[in-house]
Amino acid sequence: MSELAAPDPASVRPLLRLEGIDKNFGPVQALVDITLEVPIGKVTALAGDNGAGKSVLIKCIAGIHAPDDGQLFWENQPVRLNSPHEAASLGIETVYQDLALCDNLDIVQNLFLGRERLRHFLLDEESMEIAARETLASLAVTTVRSIRQPVASLSGGQRQSVAIAKSVLWNSKLVIMDEPTAALGVAQTEVVLHLIRQLADRGVAVIVVSHNMNDVFEVADRIAVLRLGQLVAIRPVTEMDRQIVVDLMTTGFSDRARPELAPPPQSNRQLTAATGPLPSAAAVLQDEPTTAAAKRKAALALNPDITATSLPEYFRSAFARVRGGESGVLPVLAGLLLISILFQSLNPNFLTPGNMVNLLIQGSVFMLLAMGQVFVLLLGEIDLSIGYVGGVGGVIMAELVQESTGWPWWAAIAVGLLGCAGIGLLHGTIITRLGLPSFVVTLGGQLGWLGVMLIILGSGGVVPINDTVINNIASGNLSPVTSWILMLVVVGAFSAWTWLRDARRRNTGLVAPPASVSALKIAAVLAAGVAIVWLCNTDRGTLVEISGVPWVLLVVLGVLAAWTLLLGRTRFGRYVYAIGGNAEAARRGGVNLARIRTLAFILASFTAGIGGIVYASRLRSVSTSYDGGTLVLYAVAAAVIGGTSLFGGRGKVLHGVLGGLVIATIDNGMGLQGYSAPAKYVVTALVLVAAVTIDAVARRGRSRT
Numbered sequence: 001m002s003e004l005a006a007p008d009p010a011s012v013r014p015l016l017r018l019e020g021i022d023k024n025f026g027p028v029q030a031l032v033d034i035t036l037e038v039p040i041g042k043v044t045a046l047a048g049d050n051g052a053g054k055s056v057l058i059k060c061i062a063g064i065h066a067p068d069d070g071q072l073f074w075e076n077q078p079v080r081l082n083s084p085h086e087a088a089s090l091g092i093e094t095v096y097q098d099l100a101l102c103d104n105l106d107i108v109q110n111l112f113l114g115r116e117r118l119r120h121f122l123l124d125e126e127s128m129e130i131a132a133r134e135t136l137a138s139l140a141v142t143t144v145r146s147i148r149q150p151v152a153s154l155s156g157g158q159r160q161s162v163a164i165a166k167s168v169l170w171n172s173k174l175v176i177m178d179e180p181t182a183a184l185g186v187a188q189t190e191v192v193l194h195l196i197r198q199l200a201d202r203g204v205a206v207i208v209v210s211h212n213m214n215d216v217f218e219v220a221d222r223i224a225v226l227r228l229g230q231l232v233a234i235r236p237v238t239e240m241d242r243q244i245v246v247d248l249m250t251t252g253f254s255d256r257a258r259p260e261l262a263p264p265p266q267s268n269r270q271l272t273a274a275t276g277p278l279p280s281a282a283a284v285l286q287d288e289p290t291t292a293a294a295k296r297k298a299a300l301a302l303n304p305d306i307t308a309t310s311l312p313e314y315f316r317s318a319f320a321r322v323r324g325g326e327s328g329v330l331p332v333l334a335g336l337l338l339i340s341i342l343f344q345s346l347n348p349n350f351l352t353p354g355n356m357v358n359l360l361i362q363g364s365v366f367m368l369l370a371m372g373q374v375f376v377l378l379l380g381e382i383d384l385s386i387g388y389v390g391g392v393g394g395v396i397m398a399e400l401v402q403e404s405t406g407w408p409w410w411a412a413i414a415v416g417l418l419g420c421a422g423i424g425l426l427h428g429t430i431i432t433r434l435g436l437p438s439f440v441v442t443l444g445g446q447l448g449w450l451g452v453m454l455i456i457l458g459s460g461g462v463v464p465i466n467d468t469v470i471n472n473i474a475s476g477n478l479s480p481v482t483s484w485i486l487m488l489v490v491v492g493a494f495s496a497w498t499w500l501r502d503a504r505r506r507n508t509g510l511v512a513p514p515a516s517v518s519a520l521k522i523a524a525v526l527a528a529g530v531a532i533v534w535l536c537n538t539d540r541g542t543l544v545e546i547s548g549v550p551w552v553l554l555v556v557l558g559v560l561a562a563w564t565l566l567l568g569r570t571r572f573g574r575y576v577y578a579i580g581g582n583a584e585a586a587r588r589g590g591v592n593l594a595r596i597r598t599l600a601f602i603l604a605s606f607t608a609g610i611g612g613i614v615y616a617s618r619l620r621s622v623s624t625s626y627d628g629g630t631l632v633l634y635a636v637a638a639a640v641i642g643g644t645s646l647f648g649g650r651g652k653v654l655h656g657v658l659g660g661l662v663i664a665t666i667d668n669g670m671g672l673q674g675y676s677a678p679a680k681y682v683v684t685a686l687v688l689v690a691a692v693t694i695d696a697v698a699r700r701g702r703s704r705t
């Protein structure tokens with residue numbers, strides 16, 4: 001028999017009403033005739049023993065399970081919730097125990113996951129950061145060290161607070177929380193309970209599932225008790241005590257007529273009385289350091305950008321981050337420097353302008369293929385086919401520019417690249433729709449596209465390229481004057497953009513580096529630009545003068561800029577990182593995983609096509625000697641050596657370029673010393689193992705932090 005109490009005065013304005021809800025799983029009756037009202041501005045606790053039906057009930061409200069019978073009313077209107085998305089569109093937000101946060105994304109990125117704001121088709125980071133800051137401030141989470149710190153570095157309570165803030169940010173009307181304080185310490189529990197109360201005080205209806213009676217009595221206005229799928233009681237907390245709840249949970253009724261109104265002895269409130277005041281919400285959220293110096297040190301350790309106001313401070317904090325495992329591109333740059341010094345000491349011809357430019361041209365194919373590979377590695381996938389996919393792109397282009405076919409160079413390139421994108425679409429679709437591992441599908445692709453390439457090449461085995469424009473992609477150069485002008489335009493545009501963006505962020509109080517750091521960045525880019533153009537403009541010909549920036553360098557820089565923008569400033573890029581960090585969180589945020597994954601495979605193949613065309617241009621032909629198998633291994637190695645994690649969620653397109661440069665340097669430097677291909681393979685393998693070791697050690701460093 002249900003022991004339902006008299007009408008609950010708290011439920012005068014029900015936001016949600018459940019009437020006669022049944023849910024069965026085969027013979028298991030998980031919910032039986034549940035009738036329940038959820039009022040606004042109140043916390044309703046759901047109590048019940050294991051298997052009582054609490055999770056099934058909240059899943060029916062969250063749109064995950066469809067009830068077999070009964071009706072839900074939302075604001076007095078009958079509704080059917082067929083998906084979490086439909087529930088979310090009504091204003092129902094569920095905070096599951098696993099919190100669904102992406103550890104590799106920062107607080108702002110997590111708060112807006114799936115609902116990013118755009119401006120001119122790009123992510124509007126500033127407006128999102130301001131909104132996130134205001135929301136956290138309104139919840140008294142005012143002193144989180146930085147809203148730009150990755151969620152991985154937050155404590156359990158802080159993570160729970162971010163999840164709660166997310167529901168506030170989206171103006172949710174009903175927030176459902178599943179065991180919000182499980183695995184939290186006393187102080188952090190108090191903070192989370194405080195936030196839950198704040199939600200209710202703001203007029204949000206809250207449902208909390210909890211096994212912890214202390215928390216239930218601390219935070220709830222009403223307690224609903226489930227037993228064996230039935231709602232056996234729903235009463236204001238003032239009419240309950242722990243014994244009554246336990247009786248109801250275990251037997252379905254309680255003969256205790258009047259509850260003891262005193263709070264339970266072990267509640268957090270009483271702990272406060274016994275042990276002195278608990279820390280404030282804000283204080284606990286940041287594990288507040290006590291002295292001003294300690295505060296500054298702690299802030300610097302985690303967020304150089306927001307707290308460092310001078311150059312030395314910025315470098316100190318950057319050093320602290322490196323020690324914490326956030327080493328960025330430093331290892332690869334240091335490695336590059338070391339290898340270069342080594343080769344120069346062995347052979348003085350290594351650092352000559354001619355050899356340096358030659359090295360850049362040699363490395364361009366590795367860099368392009370690696371940039372494509374970064375897209376799939378970020379998802380935690382791999383594409384083993386891109387070597388031969390690039391080859392197919394090259395051979396299609398080569399066939400189309402034959403005099404007998406007579407296609408213009410640009411149309412031949414376009415069709416070659418479209419062919420590659422189509423192959424990526426095919427791989428992506430098979431992987432996502434059939435749920436097959438990318439490793440297997442693209443391994444099959446490697447063999448299959450090698451076959452296709454050989455078929456197109458035909459019995460001759462070689463397709464020569466006579467088109468001047470295509471051949472110039474790898475061997476043509478800009479004039480020295482054009483090289484200088486182009487460099488100044490590019491560096492000027494970068495400088496203006498960087499300076500204005502940083503200044504605007506500083507003025508609006510957003511996370512930004514100090515002005516001296518912005519100036520230093522601009523100076524470094526200018527110095528690199530001057531060095532590259534000077535190097536390229538030095539005569540490197542033997543019989544005739546050859547000078548100027550090679551076209552192929554512009555191709556690499558163009559792809560680098562475009563893909564960096566795509567990954568860093570668009571929704572697509574954000575979702576690639578989110579899926580690599582926590583695919584389930586991305587899915588719950590409304591991200592279409594299949595579409596993003598497929599698009600990533602398309603981009604990987606498309607970029608491989610650019611690499612294949614550059615390769616064909618360098619050899620002025622495509623032939624059966626094309627070794628796509630080795631190229632793809634170099635591409636994966638380059639991306640990982642550059643700093644992209646094989647575990648997904650971490651990496652940049654720039655890593656592909658830097659890693660490609662390392663591989664080209666080893667190849668070139670050992671070639672100058674007269675080493676053969678096998679020796680180069682062994683050394684490249686050792687560098688790869690070193691890079692993966694650095695990645696693993698850095699990950700350990702990060703998790704310790």
Ligand SMILES: Nc1ncnc2c1ncn2[C@@H]1O[C@H](COP(=O)(O)OP(=O)(O)OP(=O)(O)O)[C@@H](O)[C@H]1O
Pocket residue numbers: 025028029030048049050051052053054055056057
């Ligand atoms: N997908 C499912 N398929 C079959 N049975 C299910 C499914 N989900 C839940 N059940 C059953 O429904 C009943 C209620 O489960 P539910 O998970 O809601 O319990 P709960 O109150 O949340 O328990 P706990 O506190 O242990 O999480 C259980 O008997 C469970 O085995």
